[in-house]
Amino acid sequence: MDSQFSKAELERYSRHLIIPEFNIEGQRKLKESKVLVVGAGGLGSPLLFYLTAAGAGTIGIVDFDTIEESNLQRQVLFTVDDIGKSKAKTAAQRLKRLNPHVEFRVYDTQLTSDNALEIIRDYDVIADGTDNFPTRYLVNDACVILGKTNVYASIFRFEGQVSVFNHLMPDGSRGPNYRDLFPEPPPPGLVPSCAEGGVLGVLPGIIGSLQANEVIKIITGVGEPLAGRLFLFDAFSFETRTVKVAKDPDTKEITKLIDYIEFCGLNNSSQKTEENMVKEITVQELASLKENGSDYQLIDVREPYERKIASIEGELVPLAQIMSFADNIARDKKVIIYCRSGSRSAQAVIQLEKQNGFDNLYNLKGGILAWAKEIDPTVAKY
Amino acid sequence: MKLSVLLFGIARDIVGDRQISVDLPENENVAGLLNYLKKEYPSFNDLQSLLVAVNDTYAKSEHVLQENDEIALIPPVSGG
Numbered sequence: 001m002d003s004q005f006s007k008a009e010l011e012r013y014s015r016h017l018i019i020p021e022f023n024i025e026g027q028r029k030l031k032e033s034k035v036l037v038v039g040a041g042g043l044g045s046p047l048l049f050y051l052t053a054a055g056a057g058t059i060g061i062v063d064f065d066t067i068e069e070s071n072l073q074r075q076v077l078f079t080v081d082d083i084g085k086s087k088a089k090t091a092a093q094r095l096k097r098l099n100p101h102v103e104f105r106v107y108d109t110q111l112t113s114d115n116a117l118e119i120i121r122d123y124d125v126i127a128d129g130t131d132n133f134p135t136r137y138l139v140n141d142a143c144v145i146l147g148k149t150n151v152y153a154s155i156f157r158f159e160g161q162v163s164v165f166n167h168l169m170p171d172g173s174r175g176p177n178y179r180d181l182f183p184e185p186p187p188p189g190l191v192p193s194c195a196e197g198g199v200l201g202v203l204p205g206i207i208g209s210l211q212a213n214e215v216i217k218i219i220t221g222v223g224e225p226l227a228g229r230l231f232l233f234d235a236f237s238f239e240t241r242t243v244k245v246a247k248d249p250d251t252k253e254i255t256k257l258i259d260y261i262e263f264c265g266l267n268n269s270s271q272k273t274e275e276n277m278v279k280e281i282t283v284q285e286l287a288s289l290k291e292n293g294s295d296y297q298l299i300d301v302r303e304p305y306e307r308k309i310a311s312i313e314g315e316l317v318p319l320a321q322i323m324s325f326a327d328n329i330a331r332d333k334k335v336i337i338y339c340r341s342g343s344r345s346a347q348a349v350i351q352l353e354k355q356n357g358f359d360n361l362y363n364l365k366g367g368i369l370a371w372a373k374e375i376d377p378t379v380a381k382y
Numbered sequence: 383m384k385l386s387v388l389l390f391g392i393a394r395d396i397v398g399d400r401q402i403s404v405d406l407p408e409n410e411n412v413a414g415l416l417n418y419l420k421k422e423y424p425s426f427n428d429l430q431s432l433l434v435a436v437n438d439t440y441a442k443s444e445h446v447l448q449e450n451d452e453i454a455l456i457p458p459v460s461g462g
Contacts (some may be wrong), residue, residue: 039462041462042461042462043462044462128462129462130460130462131460131461131462132460133458133460136458136460153462154458154459154460154461154462155459155461155462156391156392156459156460156461159390159391159459161456161459181433181440181458182431182433182458183431184430184431185431185458186392186428186429186430186431186457186458187428187430190392190425190428190429191391191392191457191458191459191460192392193460193461194461194462197461199461204462230433230456232390232454232456234390237400241438241454242438243433243435243438243439243440243454243456244435244438244439244440245433245440246440248442
């Protein structure tokens with residue numbers, strides 16, 4: 001019998017052990033490895049399931065978030081009983097039942113510039129399945145500074161991206177990293193998150209599984225890792241594309257971690273400041289206007305497909321068409337504009353005030369989400 | 383020269399299509415293509431972070447384009 005594996009482990013991993021290229025040496029490397037999964041969400045679910053099943057020795061799970069109803073459409077790690085609980089802790093409990101031979105380390109905390117180096121330092125391979133730009137740049141930069149391979153994946157609606165960043169190449173150099181592809185983040189609000197733009201539930205299942213495959217290849221040294229290449233998958237048309245990428249000599253060297261919230265323009269962007277100055281009405285005030293039968297105009301600037309999920313009536317004019325609707329907006333009474341969360345409707349108010357000189361427009365604070373939460377629990381939060 | 387431009391992520395929303403055909407003067411480079419797109423679709427002015435691949439290989443702004451090149455515009459996505 002092998003000194004490192006028990007009989008139970010040899011039986012469990014037997015389908016790996018009989019692959020000629022993989023065999024017990026590949027399994028040994030997996031058992032000795034430490035993998036850090038950042039983000040236990042859509043990508044994190046298949047990643048963690050397959051890394052655990054495959055027998056990675058130590059798996060770190062970083063996620064500060066709690067499980068919500070709308071996660072269950074794709075985050076298959078969790079069940080209805082888990083709503084409200086910590087993602088990182090719940091994931092570790094679930095995964096222990098899948099493979100008791102794996103050691104889990106739970107980081108129920110947000111990865112920040114203050115703790116990233118300390119957490120990441122201890123791991124061999126990092127898998128980035130986070131859901132926002134600041135954390136993506138943070139994970140990338142920390143991996144570059146510490147000389148770790150970063151297995152990257154990202155999703156949006158029907159599209160997925162996968163790559164292996166900062167990988168140690170045969171010539172001793174490090175392969176391209178996230179900043180060679182995208183030196184600067186997009187301006188805030190331009191590229192929607194899954195929560196804002198939606199994502200097909202099965203997509204992270206596909207993309208996160210590809211990510212797990214790359215992690216396992218890198219640990220075991222089996223196969224050709226996706227370093228120096230960016231893989232694109234379009235579930236809509238079933239098209240795939242692999243783009244060759246290289247280190248960009250013009251990219252600035254990464255020597256220390258920075259303030260990534262600021263880098264991504266998320267703390268004091270001019271857009272946000274402008275949005276904050278828009279006149280607002282609370283959902284309670286709107287409720288009493290309705291009750292009193294007051295005369296006002298209500299405009300919904302969401303898309304028609306959103307109206308089918310949740311509605312509080314009013315005229316439906318998607319934000320993109322609001323300017324051509326200006327002639328139909330009253331000037332002699334209160335006009336209340338709403339959307340899902342209050343951001344698009346604030347943009348509508350700003351545009352209409354600037355270009356048409358309205359002074360009777362009010363943004364519904366918190367949008368239909370606030371209405372659903374505070375006034376009418378029968379309205380779906382989405 | 384005729385170029386085929388494939389769009390990904392938010393670039394699809396900006397253009398309103400998954401693929402467009404563009405006619406540019408001979409010897410135009412990637413920067414010239416992006417300038418053309420910025421004029422046609424002003425929202426590209428905001429999208430500084432955009433990976434451009436020509437015939438499935440990453441191309442910098444000075445890369446000179448050829449007739450029938452297939453260009454992919456790949457913006458970052460952040461979802462997980």
